[in-house]
């Protein structure tokens with residue numbers, strides 16, 4: 001039997017799987033994914049710095065927008081809620097290293113199973129509207145983002161990310177003040193976070209208080225050194241022969257996962273059992289999900305739940321009546337509207353972008 005995961009309860013959160021406590025990294029138990037939206041209290045947590053905000057005074061908190069703009073802005077939460085049109089969308093937030101523990105050979109980094117992701121309805125204001133109010137000057141190239149968390153030592157680079165100007169102004173990137181109709185939990189970025197639909201969560205800067213418009217390319221540790229992927233197809237590389245060219249990680253790849261049965265769950269024979277899972281991609285939308293109950297020899301279409309938007313995950317179900325007792329190897333694969341497929345094999349040095357056809361072993365009794 002694998003070791004039982006250690007559960008901990010942080011302020012504003014329910015019992016989650018402890019990865020590290022300084023900084024907090026907490027994983028969502030799989031059973032929470034049997035619903036469309038992940039409850040705020042069960043949503044995973046990942047910070048890089050120990051110095052994370054534990055309270056924010058909204059009377060003095062301001063979001064600063066400055067740099068290569070005509071009129072720098074300093075906005076209170078009230079300004080954000082009342083002076084800009086609210087927008088809302090459902091989107092998956094997934095850590096680049098979600099599912100890293102399944103990489104073989106193992107790679108360093110948090111050994112997440114599949115719980116470094118969640119799906120929520122995000123509400124806030126368009127980043128484009130904020131930039132338009134500030135008046136971006138001609139020649140702007142990148143927009144940089146940073147939050148209230150602080151590095152432990154003066155020499156350590158604080159967490160900052162950047163998007164290209166066109167992406168920042170696409171009308172979808174959002175500065176969110178609500179998650180599932182409530183304030184953001186402190187550990188998920190209260191009072192504001194960037195939401196970058198379809199892109200890995202590393203860009204979703206939490207406790208966001210600084211937006212900087214730049215007349216040149218952004219440079220910083222978290223773009224230039226960390227969170228980079230090989231430029232090879234599927235970001236695949238060979239241990240011992242690492243790719244030489246890398247780029248910042250960006251849009252999420254296509255995935256489909258099992259949520260039920262859970263690993264080690266026993267399934268009774270000759271009784272219909274509903275296999276459940278979810279599928280998502282970087283924003284093209286899921287077209288079809290197929291399940292195999294015979295280790296990939298034959299495949300059948302799963303039934304898709306209603307579509308909640310192209311950045312949401314799509315739940316799927318498959319009714320299975322296992323004919324007899326024994327070990328079964330279930331597989332699942334998804335196809336999206338852009339014609340992308342999943343791959344059978346993936347490895348890279350950072351354990352990012354897992355998109356393989358997943359398999360789960362089930363004991364039928």
Ligand SMILES: Nc1nc2c(c(=O)[nH]1)N[C@H]1C(S)=C(S)[C@@H](COP(=O)(O)O)O[C@H]1N2
Nearest residue numbers: 044045046047048095147188201202205206
């Ligand atoms: N300010 C700040 N924002 C951040 C980070 C961070 O360390 N500091 N980590 C990023 C990474 S890598 C991930 S995976 C997500 C995690 O979001 P969550 O904790 O809300 O699940 O936050 C992102 N935003």
Ligand SMILES: [Mo]
Nearest residue numbers: 095096097202
């Ligand atoms: Mo992450």
